[in-house]
Amino acid sequence: MKSALLAAVATSALLLAAPASAQGVKIGILNDQSGVYADYGGKWSVEAARMAIEDFGGEVLGQKIELVTADHQNKPDLASSIARRWYDVENVDMITELTTSSVALAIHELSKEKKKIDIVVGAATSRLTGDACQPYGFHWAYDTRALGVGTGGALTKAGGDTWYFLTADYAFGYALEKDTSEIVTANGGKVVGSVRVPLNSSDFSSFLLQAQSSKAKIVGLANAGLDTTNSIKQASEFGIVASGQKLAGLLMTLAEVNGLGLQAAQGLVLTEGYYWDLNDKTRNLGERFLKRTGRMPSMIHAGTYSATLSYLKAVKAAGTKDPEAVAKKLKELPVDDDFAQGGKVLENGRMVHDMYLFEVKKPAESKKPWDYYKLLATVPGDKAFFTAKDSGCPLTK
Structure with missing residues (x-):
């Protein structure tokens, strides 16, 4: 009985000490879900990320992909508190959407400190890939x-x-x-x-x-x-x-x-940066999104789909969730999906597309x-x- 108890304790210790990678790949959507930008991004961006995860197959590197979401209420201090908890306690690997430039700049700085990847979609300021750029930060869809x-x-x-x-x-x-x-x-x-x-x-x-x-x-x-x-x-x-x-x-x-x-x-x-009726690819995304939500996506929703999909492709190509390796792959891989065709990511993290x-x-x-x-x-x-x-x-x- 004593040896069985010791074995159980040892197993528990191993589980507690298990690396974050054993817990799957976790993506966070942090945006305004109740305020002035709720229609602009909000729950529709969450649905776009879900679509990307489903289209990718629901897992990567043999691990389940999990999506978490939160409403930052356009408050940088609240957003930073949520993101810090996600990074430190809940093992979130990447945060995206990030409507509101003041929020995005705050999370950009935190992601640099924590060496975690963020892909901004909803926020506009070109500073994100300008004077505020950082090695793990990316900017999708558009900018000022x-x-x-x-x-x-x-x-x-x-x-x-x-x-x-x-x-x-x-x-x-x-x-x-x-x-x-x-x-x-x-x-x-x-x-x-x-x-x-x-x-x-x-x-x-x-x-x-x-x-x-x-x-x-x-x-x-x-x-x-x-x-x-x-x-x-x-x-x-x-x-x-x-x-x-x-x-x-x-x-x-x-x-x-x-x-x-x-x-x-x-x-x-x-x-x-996107309109559903531009070409066959944009129509494919638009019509599938319409069937799920009752509305066509804007460039924020379509951009969130693309950012999530691109992150997962980079994880797969890197063969690891390690932020250094994934950031490198994000900058190497072309962006060719139902949002953007012929897109590329520059050294500063800016995704360039028409x-x-x-x-x-x-x-x-x-x-x-x-x-x-x-x-x-x-x-x-x-x-x-x-x-x-x-x-x-x-x-x-």
């Missing part, structure tokens, strides 16, 4: 530079040469205003002013009046999610577009267009549900994003 090149460049070239910005008052808004302003001025335009708007505002009237009085040809909405849809609705009430100014939704996705409806959104010019400039259709032009966009131009990835050399990332020096 790509949005500025697409929407800012196109509208300025088309004669919208004076701009006024309504800017979300945190890291994302600042980066989007900065990157778009640089594109506007490089194309011969001028920024005549801007105003900072608190996140999750309900009343945009005073900010819109300032934009209206500026007489700028373009009112650039450097915000996202419900903030964008609310500012567009209230701009209509003030007659801003009717009086001759044009609204530029600098970060709008299919989710926000759907929320507005074509009657309100028609004519808006925007840039996305971006698309769209105009929202008039209601009469839409022939079927979710038929919302007219393609105006394809922006090649090497034109949309900073090169690794020009990004400001210390890793590339």
